[in-house]
Each structure stands twice: as structure tokens, then as C-alpha cells.
Amino acid sequence: MKSTAIINSLENEAIYILREVAAQFERPVLLFSGGKDSITLVRLAQKAFYPGKIPFPLMHIDTGHNFPETIEFRDRLVKELGLELIVRNVQESIDKGKVVEEKGKYASRNMLQTGTLLDAIEEFKFDACIGGARRDEEKARAKERIFSVRDDFGQWDEKNQRPELFDMLNGQIDLGQNVRVFPISNWTELDVWSYIAKEGFEIPSIYFAHQRKVFFRDGMIWSFDDDVVYREEDEVCQELTVRFRTVGDMSCTAAVLSDAADLASVVQEIRDSSISERGARIDDKRSDSAMEKRKQQGYF
Amino acid sequence: MEVLKIATAGSVDDGKSTLIGRILYDTKSLTTDKLEAIEKTSKQKGYDYLDFSLATDGLVAEREQGITIDVAHIYFSTANKSYIVADTPGHVEYTRNMVTGASTSQASIILIDARKGVIEQTYRHFFINNLLRIKDIVVAINKMDLVDYSEEVFNAIKKDFEALMEQREYSDQNISFIPISALKGDNVVNASDKMPWYKSKTVLGHLEQLDKKNIFNSGTARFPVQAVVRPKTEDFHDFRGYQGKVYGGDLNVGDDIVVLPSKTTSKIKEIYFYNEKYDTAARRSSVTITLEDDVNISRGDMIVKSDDLPQINKSLNAVVCWMDSTALKPNNKYTVQHGVNKVLAIVTDIEHKINPDFSGIDKEAAQLEVNDIALVSFKLNRPIFSDRFQDHRTNGSFILIDNNTNNTVGAGFIQ
Ligand SMILES: Nc1nc2c(ncn2[C@@H]2O[C@H](COP(=O)(O)OP(=O)(O)O)[C@@H](O)[C@H]2O)c(=O)[nH]1
Numbered sequence: 001m002k003s004t005a006i007i008n009s010l011e012n013e014a015i016y017i018l019r020e021v022a023a024q025f026e027r028p029v030l031l032f033s034g035g036k037d038s039i040t041l042v043r044l045a046q047k048a049f050y051p052g053k054i055p056f057p058l059m060h061i062d063t064g065h066n067f068p069e070t071i072e073f074r075d076r077l078v079k080e081l082g083l084e085l086i087v088r089n090v091q092e093s094i095d096k097g098k099v100v101e102e103k104g105k106y107a108s109r110n111m112l113q114t115g116t117l118l119d120a121i122e123e124f125k126f127d128a129c130i131g132g133a134r135r136d137e138e139k140a141r142a143k144e145r146i147f148s149v150r151d152d153f154g155q156w157d158e159k160n161q162r163p164e165l166f167d168m169l170n171g172q173i174d175l176g177q178n179v180r181v182f183p184i185s186n187w188t189e190l191d192v193w194s195y196i197a198k199e200g201f202e203i204p205s206i207y208f209a210h211q212r213k214v215f216f217r218d219g220m221i222w223s224f225d226d227d228v229v230y231r232e233e234d235e236v237c238q239e240l241t242v243r244f245r246t247v248g249d250m251s252c253t254a255a256v257l258s259d260a261a262d263l264a265s266v267v268q269e270i271r272d273s274s275i276s277e278r279g280a281r282i283d284d285k286r287s288d289s290a291m292e293k294r295k296q297q298g299y300f
Numbered sequence: 301m302e303v304l305k306i307a308t309a310g311s312v313d314d315g316k317s318t319l320i321g322r323i324l325y326d327t328k329s330l331t332t333d334k335l336e337a338i339e340k341t342s343k344q345k346g347y348d349y350l351d352f353s354l355a356t357d358g359l360v361a362e363r364e365q366g367i368t369i370d371v372a373h374i375y376f377s378t379a380n381k382s383y384i385v386a387d388t389p390g391h392v393e394y395t396r397n398m399v400t401g402a403s404t405s406q407a408s409i410i411l412i413d414a415r416k417g418v419i420e421q422t423y424r425h426f427f428i429n430n431l432l433r434i435k436d437i438v439v440a441i442n443k444m445d446l447v448d449y450s451e452e453v454f455n456a457i458k459k460d461f462e463a464l465m466e467q468r469e470y471s472d473q474n475i476s477f478i479p480i481s482a483l484k485g486d487n488v489v490n491a492s493d494k495m496p497w498y499k500s501k502t503v504l505g506h507l508e509q510l511d512k513k514n515i516f517n518s519g520t521a522r523f524p525v526q527a528v529v530r531p532k533t534e535d536f537h538d539f540r541g542y543q544g545k546v547y548g549g550d551l552n553v554g555d556d557i558v559v560l561p562s563k564t565t566s567k568i569k570e571i572y573f574y575n576e577k578y579d580t581a582a583r584r585s586s587v588t589i590t591l592e593d594d595v596n597i598s599r600g601d602m603i604v605k606s607d608d609l610p611q612i613n614k615s616l617n618a619v620v621c622w623m624d625s626t627a628l629k630p631n632n633k634y635t636v637q638h639g640v641n642k643v644l645a646i647v648t649d650i651e652h653k654i655n656p657d658f659s660g661i662d663k664e665a666a667q668l669e670v671n672d673i674a675l676v677s678f679k680l681n682r683p684i685f686s687d688r689f690q691d692h693r694t695n696g697s698f699i700l701i702d703n704n705t706n707n708t709v710g711a712g713f714i715q
Contacts, residue, residue, distance in 0.1 A: 001579045001580060002577075002578045002579050002580070003550070003578060003579065003580035003581075003582050004571070004573050004578050004580065004581050004582045004585035004587060005550075005580070005582035005585070007573055007582075007585050009302075009303050009584060010303065011586075012545065012584055012585050012586040013586075015586035016526070016545045016586045019526045019527055019543055019544075019586070020526065020640070022527065023526055023527050023599055023640070046574075047573075047574040048543075048586070049529065050572070050574050050575055050588070051529065051531045051533070051535070051536045051539060051541070051575070052529045052530075052531045053531070135373045135375070136375040149706075162707055162708045163371075163396060163397070163399075163400040163623055163708050163711075164400065164404075164708070165399070165400055165403040165404070165697070165699055165708070165711045166403045166404060166693075166694060166697050166699075167404075167545070167639070167694065168637055168639065168697075168698070168699050170637060170699060170701055170706070170707075170708045172635070172701055172703075172706040173706055174706065185373075186303075186373070186375075186384055188375045188377070188382070190377070191382070273331070
């Protein structure tokens with residue numbers, strides 16, 4: 001007798017949430033970065049709606065500072081699954097003068113993404129944006145709801161959140177509001193990796209150990225790319241074997257020294273690791289409240 | 301891996317954050333960068349110990365006030381289980397947060413300061429854990445280091461708590477008492493050498509040995525339909541599947557079923573999880589099922605086994621925990637969300653308010669304020685298919701939505 005009891009409860013929960021989004025909203029969209037969390041979401045959606053198709057498009061807010069491997073992977077996945085992909089560029093928002101590029105050593109386009117995202121939500125009248133954020137990532141995220149209501153300005157009011165009881169998700173909103181949905185809220189980084197390994201999902205190559213031109217700053221390892229990543233004269237470039245734990249904006253995503261070249265060794269490395277993945281994102285270190293402030297402004 | 305959700309309750313300063321931080325630290329779940337941040341901040345504050353509470357206190361507003369103001373989720377895992385801790389604050393005015401945190405938990409930890417013993421807050425914490433039918437409760441008597449690790453103090457508090465237990469309504473609840481020092485780490489993850497008189501498990505040791513058998517009530521299978529899938533592709537031309545999550549018990553291929561509200565009968569033909577077929581859809585799994593017959597089913601309908609029907613009612617009697625600053629009054633209208641089913645409801649009567657500390661009821665209540673708990677009756681515009689909360693935690697509960705604000709304003713437990 002084959003029973004579904006063997007299926008992971010986090011996977012069951014995520015599928016339930018994705019089905020609720022499709023049922024409760026008119027125009028949902030899945031925010032796709034090409035990273036492991038959003039790939040996991042796409043795969044979960046594939047399972048949730050089978051044998052039907054995924055009933056919403058993907059949207060990538062492109063900072064223009066992506067690792068080329070990520071973009072190549074994104075396009076392949078979208079083609080494989082026959083999905084609709086919308087791309088909106090931060091560069092365009094800069095060119096239109098809607099946002100101003102940051103300057104200097106710690107400049108990144110992470111903050112600027114927010115403006116482009118809010119414009120895109122407006123443009124397509126999306127009422128639900130599905131994201132791959134997890135509560136274990138950061139302290140302020142720990143309080144995020146699974147259905148998180150944003151006001152007409154895309155802002156998050158952490159003191160005025162709807163209580164979420166049992167399995168019940170209240171997606172009722174007014175015109176102009178939208179909801180951020182986090183189906184893998186309860187997953188940890190290790191849960192995501194273990195799941196990817198178990199299912200054998202393909203992910204971008206930069207997650208695996210590879211030779212790369214890099215330089216050191218503040219004890220962290222940065223990808224060498226003078227077009228995108230700011231570098232001081234005395235920060236010298238060298239070639240090392242590294243991998244990335246997240247695939248964000250190149251200018252603020254640090255690499256780790258690693259020999260983990262396949263999924264099994266990545267899972268082992270995460271298990272043994274003593275640094276959180278956000279520890280490798282410089283913009284979270286700027287201040288202890290960095291994330292919370294960004295969220296209040298509409299960052300996902 | 302098995303996931304265990306735990307709620308915590310304690311008054312301000314009983315050491316809830318310290319306890320959680322300590323568990324994270326002793327299970328090596330704190331990463332180096334987080335640990336460094338804790339060391340740095342502890343030093344800045346001039347402490348000669350590590351302030352583990354910093355591991356959990358999340359939001360800026362909170363940090364400024366120095367208290368936890370909402371439900372935060374904390375994650376850690378051991379070799380045999382993943383844990384999700386819903387950290388809920390313990391002040392009087394936050395009953396709603398505690399109810400929220402407890403609603404998704406199977407176990408709970410109630411903290412008591414050994415110097416203060418059982419206080420009024422403890423009554424409330426236990427009341428809510430009992431109201432929500434939490435199966436397993438750890439009463440952690442904390443700060444034992446400040447009472448010389450005294451067995452007498454521990455026993456006296458245990459006795460007071462046991463007296464409280466006599467008043468509980470739901471008695472199928474396992475309660476363990478553990479003397480701890482969250483700050484020093486006694487009996488949290490590691491056994492204490494300061495309390496040789498205590499021979500039982502540590503807090504984590506206790507949680508580790510809980511399994512499905514002792515934390516889930518077994519009940520009857522309920523399958524609320526989330527969506528109907530009809531792909532109309534070549535391969536699935538006539539496919540008509542019902543998607544949803546199974547609650548309470550298992551469903552099997554071949555089971556005789558009834559669809560509510562139409563009361564049409566049929567048999568389960570296939571059970572899918574993604575593209576694989578199964579014989580059994582286990583409780584809490586998100587599956588797609590097909591039936592032997594063509595039945596007209598839509599979202600919000602419920603598929604149940606024919607030998608065990610829920611109540612099909614257009615009126616509702618429920619214990620309500622009110623969560624909104626606008627009061628609930630007779631004749632007010634709300635949306636009742638029962639699982640994935642939504643109906644309109646009108647409040648017909650507030651029968652009585654229930655003091656959340658076992659001190660009785662108030663029959664004169666004209667309206668419910670935030671954090672009030674009361675027995676309320678409703679009339680519904682369409683029937684819902686429900687069980688009593690005491691028989692079925694999922695199918696016996698609902699939320700109330702205010703249609704003016706769209707907010708979730710209350711939680712209901714069907715009587
Ligand atoms: N001596 C002692 N102090 C403790 C213990 N647990 C917590 N504390 C202290 O009690 C205070 C309140 O603790 P905290 O964890 O912030 O309480 P919360 O409000 O329940 O989260 C802090 O100063 C802690 O260091 C303990 O076991 N022994």
C-alpha cells in the first residue's frame with residue numbers, strides 16, 4: 001500500500017498555499033530571481049497544479065547585475081515548462097530617472113529593485129506576488145505572515161498584520177492593495193537544499209564550486225567584474241575555487257570558498273556550516289535593522 | 301523529516317527569549333555571525349553573560365521597548381526532528397497572539413519564574429493552551445539558579461499548577477514539569493548537575509521523544525476542495541480532479557464518499573500526489589483525487605467518507621476569541637472562513653463571556669472587546685460542514701473576517 005504519509009509536511013503546506021493563491025486572487029505572479037528559493041517555488045507550483053499548468057506568470061525584476069549563469073538558467077527553465085516570463089529592468093527605472101543609482105564601495109541595486117517592482121505591480125495590476133522568502137533568513141522576516149498584505153504604496157505595516165490561525169489564509173483585500181505570499185516561509189536553508197537534492201532539481205551552476213576571478217574585502221570574497229562590482233585599486237584579483245550561497249545582485253553577493261561540486265556535498269556543507277546565508281549579503285550588515293527598514297518600504 | 305510546532309507562553313521577563321536563545325545555542329543552531337552579534341551587543345550593554353534573548357527579539361519597535369510584541373517564528377533542528385517555535389508574547393493584552401501561535405502548534409512550553417511561582421498570567425496561559433486543545437505541555441520552571449536550585453520551591457510550584465489543572469475542561473493533555481535555568485543552561489538541552497533530585501527529561505529531551513501518536517488527535521477524514529482541475533489536454537482529456545489537503549484521517553482508493561452539500565455519493569477512484577498515484581492519502585497531505593462518477597463539485601465543497609458525516613448547519617455556536625479593536629456586537633455581520641469555505645454570518649447572541657483564567661463566566665456581556673473570549677451564536681447564509689472543535693481541531697475551527705476592513709478579527713471554536 002503506497003501512502004502519501006511519506007511526503008514532507010513542508011511540501012504539503014507549500015502546495016496548499018499555492019493552490020489558495022490561485023483560487024483567491026485574480027492576478028497572481030511568481031517573483032522569480034533565478035535563485036534556489038524561487039526555483040523551488042516553481043517546482044512546487046508545477047506539483048500543485050498538475051496535471052494542469054501553472055496558472056500564473058513568472059516575473060523577474062532584473063537588476064542588470066545578475067550572474068550570467070542565472071539568466072541563462074532562467075530562460076531554459078521557462079522554456080522547459082512553457083511558462084510566461086515577464087522581465088522588468090532596474091536599469092530602465094534608472095534611465096527614466098525614477099530611481100538613483102547608489103555610488104561607492106557598498107553600492108548595490110537591491111534597494112532600487114523595490115521601485116521597479118512596485119511599478120510592475122501597478123502596470124500589470126497584480127494582486128498577489130508569490131515570493132521565496134523564508135522566515136529563518138532574518139529576524140524581521142520571522143514575523144512575516146504567509147499572506148502579507150501591502151497597502152496601496154506597497155508598504156508593510158508590521159504592527160498591523162492579520163493574525164493567521166490554523167491553516168486558514170485570509171486573502172481578502174481592497175482594490176489597489178496586494179498581498180505578498182510566502183509558501184516556503186517555514187522552510188530553512190537546509191530544508192530547501194535537502195529538497196532540491198532529493199528531487200534532483202537543476203539549479204544554476206554558480207551554486208556549485210567553480211574557478212572564479214575574485215578579490216577580498218572586509219573578510220569576504222567578491223566576484224571580479226569591474227563593470228558591476230566596485231573595486232579599490234589595492235583590492236587585487238585572484239583565481240580561487242568558490243561557490244555562491246545566494247544568487248542576488250553581483251555587487252552585494254559574496255562567494256564562499258568551497259569544493260562542494262554537487263548537490264550532496266552542498267547539502268553536507270550547509271549542514272556543517274556556521275554562517276547564515278544572509279551573512280554573505282553585505283547590505284544586511286549595514287545595520288541591524290536593515291531588512292526591516294527595507295521591508296517597510298516595499299521590498300519583498 | 302518530522303516537523304514539530306511549539307508555542308511558548310510566559311509573562312514578560314520570565315525568560316522566554318532566553319530559553320529559546322539557549323536552545324538555539326546548545327543545539328548549535330546559532331550561526332557564527334549571529335553569535336558574534338550577540339556577543340557584541342551583550343558586551344555593549346555591559347553584561348558579563350551572553351544575552352541569548354537577542355537571538356529572537358526581532359523588530360525595531362520591540363527592541364526599543366525591550367519586549368516581544370507579535371508572533372515570531374524560530375527554527376532549529378536536531379538529527380531527528382525539525383522544530384518551529386512560535387514565540388508569542390505573554391502580556392495580558394496579547395491573548396490574540398497567544399491564540400494565534402497556539403492554533404498551529406502541537407506542543408507548548410509555559411514558563412514560570414521560580415521566584416514568582418504560579419501567577420495570574422499563568423492561569424491565562426494554561427487556559428488558552430487548554431482551550432486550543434494543545435496535546436503536550438511543558439511547564440518550565442525557570443530561574444532555578446536564583447532559588448538555589450531548590451526542590452521545595454519546584455514542588456510547591458508544581459502543586460499550585462496541579463491545582464489549576466483540576467479546573468481544565470480538556471483533560472487529554474500531557475503535562476510535564478521541568479526545573480530549568482535558561483540563562484545557565486540547566487535542563488534545557490543538557491541535564492543539570494545542580495539538581496540531582498530531578499531525574500526526568502530535559503526540555504529538548506522531552507520534545508525529542510514526542511511523536512505523531514502523542515501529539516495528533518486522530519479523527520475522521522475531511523477533504524475540503526480547494527480547486528477542481530480539468531486540464532483538457534490531449535493526455536488528460538476527460539480528467540477531472542479535486543485538489544485539496546486531507547484533514548483528520550486518511551482517505552483510500554475505493555472508499556465510499558459523500559460530497560457536501562449536494563450529498564452525491566461516489567467512490568474514490570485515484571489519489572495523486574503530483575504525477576504519482578497512491579493508495580492512501582494520508583492526513584495533512586496535499587493531493588488530487590478523482591472519483592468513479594462525474595459529480596458536480598466546486599471550491600468550498602467537502603468530500604467525506606459516507607459512514608461519518610460532519611454537521612451540516614446554518615447556525616453556529618462557538619467559543620470566539622475576539623482579536624479586533626472594533627467590538628463584536630449582536631446583529632453585526634461578518635464573513636466566516638471555515639477552511640477554504642466562506643459564508644456570511646450574523647451574530648445572533650453573545651451568550652456569555654468566559655474569563656480566560658478559569659474564574660467563571662459573565663452573562664451580562666453586551667459586546668466583545670479585543671482579547672475577549674465568549675460563547676457566541678451565529679446565523680449563516682449557507683451551511684458549513686463542520687465538526688466540534690473538541691473532535692476535530694481543523695474542521696472545528698473558523699476565522700471571522702470584517703468585510704469593511706478585510707481583517708481577520710476573530711477565531712472560533714465550534715461547540
Ligand atoms: N538568573 C537567571 N536569569 C534569567 C534566566 N532566564 C532569563 N533570565 C533573565 O531574565 C531577564 C528576562 O529574560 P527574557 O528572556 O528577556 O524574558 P522574556 O521577556 O520572557 O523574553 C533577562 O535579564 C534574562 O537574562 C535564568 O534562568 N536565570
